[in-house]
Amino acid sequence: MGPRVRPLREEDRELALGLCAADPVGNVLAAVQVEMLGRRRLPGAELLGVWREGELRALCWSGANLVPVTVDEPELLDAVADHVRNRGRRASSIVGPAEQVLGLWDRLGPGWLPSREVRGDQPSMAISATPAVEPDPRVRLSGLEDLDVVVPACVAMFTEEVGYSPLASGGAYAARVHELVSTQRSYVRIEDAPEGRRVVFKAEVGACALGVAQIQGVWVHPEHRGQGVAAPAMAAVVEDVRRRTAPVVSLYVNGYNTPAIATYRRTGFEQVGTYATVLF
Known part of the structure; x- marks a missing residue:
């Protein structure tokens, strides 16, 4: 009997x-x-859960993104792809461990709209110890009073990274930034500039589960790049996240972004795997 796909229920949580x-x-x-x-x-x-012979063998989150888990066996990937394809394309990306993401995309690609970009080599990095550089004491949690400069910085980061403004699809992105700030998952270094207050550095805890906090949205203002801002700032983020949120701090970065990879290694991150992202 082949794999069977069905939505997971609350009673499936521990297995998943x-x-x-x-x-x-x-x-x-x-x-x-x-x-x-x-x-x-x-x-x-x-x-989605993928069951075979009564055992949960794989799963896949199907929402704003597709996120596959342990579906690296061809038969399991086939089952997920068939289910997702029949629902039509809803996700803006496929993201996760590279082997699973690229395997799923190989199966979905012919039946879906063309991707804008496939980023197949994104080092997944983690740190579970004291950072290797001194943290920047100017990095802090952002507050609601900072939203006037944090939201534009987040928009600038997203636009630079993905290629279009997240505000084009309405107010959901600004609402997400507000949520991250209000739940103390947004970090910033803000300084005064001739035009007013400016975000010099920012990063967010974009996901946290199983004792792992994933950092997303790392950004340094263009006028401050190449000045050694990022490593001490990341060290400050790691130190606070490990103290308040999770013992392991992770992130993933585009393989071609060698300056960022060098910065993370200098901070104390080590590569533990490879991610991939398919953008639509």
């Missing part, structure tokens, strides 16, 4: 978390959704 725990850093994005099973329902989104 067990799958994610095989690689907590690689699977943190999906594990966030698994931990929320039965507690929150997002319209149009579902957490």
Whole structure:
């Protein structure tokens, strides 16, 4: 009997978390959704389980993004791809461990709209110790009073990274930034400039599950790049996140971004895997 795909239910949470725990850093994005099973329902989104012979063998978060977990066996990838394809394309990206993402994309590609970009080599890096450089004491949690400069900095980062403004699709992005700030997951270094206050550095805890906090949205203002800002700033983020949130701090970075990779290594991050992202 072949694999069977069905949405996971609250009673499946522990089994699904067990799958994610095989690689907590690689699977943190999906594990966030698994931990929320039965507690929150997002319209149009579902957490898919792949069952074979009565055993949960794989899963895939299908929402704003597609995030596969342990679906690296061809038969399991086929089952996920068939289910997702029949629902039509809803996700803005496929993201996660590279082997699984690229395997899923190989199966979905012919039936979906063309991708804008495939980033197949994104080192997944983590740190679980004291940073290797002194933290910048000017980096702090942002507050709601900082939103006037934090939101534009986040928009600038997203536009630079993805190629279009996130504000083009409405107010959801600004609402997400507000959520991160209000839940103390947004870090900034802000300084005065001739035009007014300026975000020099920013980063957010974009996901946290299974003792892993994934940092996203790292950005240095263009006028401050090449000045040694990023490593001490990241050290400050790591130090506070490990103290308040999770013992392991992770991130993933484009393989071609050698300056960023060097900065993270200088901070104390080590590569533990490889991510991939397919952007639509």
